[in-house]
Amino acid sequence: MLEQGRTIESDVPRTKVIAVTMATSRQGIGVVKELNKTNKYKIRAITRNVKSTKAKGLKSLKNVELVRGDLMDPESLKKAFEGVDVIFGNTTPTKGWKLFRGSIVRSYEMEQGFNLINQVKIAYEKGQLNHFIFSSISKAKDPLKNDPAPGHFTSKWDIEEYIEKLDLKKITTILRPVSYFENFENKLPGYTISKKVFPGIIGKNFKWQTIAVGDIGKWVRGILSKPEKYKNQSINIAGEELTGVEMAMKLKSIVSSEGYQTSYLMIPRVAIKLLEYDIGIMADWIERSGYGADMNKLKIIQKELNIVPTTLTDWLKVKLENQNKTSNSWSREWKVSQWKLQWDK
């Protein structure tokens, strides 16, 4: 049964059209795939390069149409948003790594944010758009501890304020994910994940909320099943809340039968700050303030929205299975071209 959108000129039921910005990102791919599975929507996957391998992968999905769009180019967004009922919006702080700057550039993300929200406003005023889901980043448990926050967190929270300024909160759901599990696959020499080593950026005994990036798609699917209830709401979302040692123990419990003793290895903060200063600041923030997902409350909402969060153990098992298909263990080798930290960018 296809979800029915508002019709302007006739009462003929119409399949809802959902635009997904940054559709080739890790989040975007998760959202597009999850919505595609429902067979309820037409998904407009927006990318700057419709010919990339990731874009072609999305195009092969049944309910997906690829559309060119650049968050730095408002006109391309205006076109991409024509006739859509829902927009999933995301922005990126990442703009090519440079010595003494890293890759996180606040002005780059803020410009994308302003362009995105301005075009959401235009689409809403045209009358078709009725729901905007903005993917931000988790705030702290204690609101008084949000500041000082890493720059790329502040950018997203400032974009949230711009949504409010343009009076769009009434049609907006803000999802605020915590750190992805996928960050544990960083390629920093000596600190890559293996059966022996579980690497992380924070001290071993700090509780740290994390989520499988694909679960953001589950949240979008869930929110769209009860849009009226979740408009004008902001939710910090997470799948796990564990210390570094506890995370390493999850991996150890899977591989100990093979004789491995996994331990947690913290990447030195000074190295992180040299490579990507803002990520170092983020690690300080996580230790000082901590992400603010209310894990008990989330359980209730997840039940209501039919979301089964991926556990770290299940995520690790899938990764290990995939690794086993190509090699015998989680490789400790690294490639110079992949010398980068991916934490929360």
Ligand SMILES: NC(=O)c1ccc[n+]([C@@H]2O[C@H](COP(=O)([O-])OP(=O)(O)OC[C@H]3O[C@@H](n4cnc5c(N)ncnc54)[C@H](OP(=O)(O)O)[C@@H]3O)[C@@H](O)[C@H]2O)c1
């Ligand atoms: N890493 C974490 O733990 C974490 C946690 C919470 C939130 N986040 C946030 O999640 C967001 C997405 O991260 P990700 O890791 O999913 O992304 P990603 O996989 O690094 O992908 C970045 C994407 O951004 C697109 N892009 C870059 N510049 C663009 C522009 N000007 N206009 C349109 N698209 C542009 C690229 O798509 P094309 O080249 O195809 O256009 C690319 O697919 C970021 O804002 C990040 O801060 C990350």
